[in-house]
Amino acid sequence: MAGHQLTRAVTVGPAQGSLPCAASPVCVRPAARTVPTDGAATAPAAPPGPLVGYREPVEEGVLVRRFPSSRVLLVVAFGDPVRVGADGDAPARPLHSLVAGLQEETRVLGVGGSQHGVRLWLSPLTAYSLLGAPMHLVSNAYTELADLWGPRSARLTEQLAAAEDWAARFALLTSALARLRAEGPQPDPAVAYAWRQLTATAGTARVGALAERVGVSRRHLVRRFRQQVGLPPKTVARLLRFERAGALLRSGGRTLAEVAALAGYADQSHLARDVREFTGVPAGELTALLRPAAPPPPTGPPAVAGRAVSA
Structure with missing residues (x-):
């Protein structure tokens, strides 16, 4: 990476989803919970994807390299902005609450100051209903949430920031997202079927x-x-194979040729080309980069609602 240095070796790679919890934030991962409805009754609700609340001071100059992902990242932030740039370029553009659609290239996020908010990882079809916009407009980009939701973004951010605790914050967010999803456009059944088949086969379906x-x-x-x-769909299939390969490399114990075969690549050179294109590094270096410096994001809700996983 030219022009700057990763002052904290935080790399977010395939199958990790997105930004990890840092070394000592407050991170809460809620399971299904009960939220108020319009009447006196209550109804169970769960967030539409893995959800993490975070709060931590971060020294200035910390950079996070985020590899391509097949998940959409939604951040509602109450603290200082992050800055986004292409890998190899110093992050420049500040963003507060943001959406990162599916990505084909590595990005660098500059993080510093008071980092506080909620991160949510979504399938693209869920994000399509929540955002109410064509998803190609947010792919290969980091977009300010206000550009998509308008004044609703600021209202939601203020309400979440003012909530008395994480439980109230998650209940409010889950309820708001449920309304948005119900009001938004619904995926075409043909597209939903293709997405399910591609994810079920880790990108090997034709x-x-x-x-x-x-x-x-x-x-x-x-x-x-x-x-x-x-x-x-062909590009998404490549992303899914790349994520599968990343998970296999992270688990260790396999050669690159074995990983290539298990992940659906024609051969090791095919894997190497995709790794180089997506990450900018040789396949042989990817394993070390994928070793997390902190616990990775959740793959699903835990058994205990609102459990703090670090403090």
């Missing part, structure tokens, strides 16, 4: 076969998929 199975032309499926997921 796009042409998927289009045939749902009874539409390949061109139609690709167009609708890009609108509602953010990238064409």
Whole structure:
């Protein structure tokens, strides 16, 4: 990386989703909970994706390298902004509450000051309903949430910041997101089927076969998929294979050739090309970069609601 140095070796890679909890934040991961409805009764609700609350002071100059991801990151922040740049360039653009759609390239986030807020990881189809915008507009980009939600973003941020504790904050956010999701556009069944098959096969399903199975032309499926997921299905398949390879490399005990075969690549050189394109580093260096400096984000809600995982 030219021009600057990672002052904290925090790298977020395939199968990790996004920014990890740092060494000592307040992180809370809620499970299904009970939230008030319009009447006197209560109804169980769960967040639409893995959810982490965080609060920590961070020294200035900390940089986080975030590799491409097939998940959409939604951040509602109450503290100082982060700055976003391409890998190899010093982060410059400040963002507060933000959305990061599906990414094909590595990004560097500059983090410092008082970091406080909530991070949520979403499937692209869930994000499509929540954001109410074509997903290709937020792919390969970090977008200020206010650009998508308008004044609603500021109101939600103020309400979450004013909540008395994490339990109240998560209940409020979960309820707000449930309303937005119900009001927003719903995914095309053909796109939803293609997404499920691609994720279930870690990117090895054939796009042409998927289009045939749902009874539409390949061109139609690709167009609708890009609108509602953010990238064409063939690109998403590459991301999913890359994430699968990253998980295998992180677990250790396998050669690159074995990882390539298990992740659905034609051969080791095919894996090496994708790793170099997505991360800018050789495949042989990826394992060390993927070793987390802190616990990775949750893969799902824990058994105990509102459990603090660090303090």
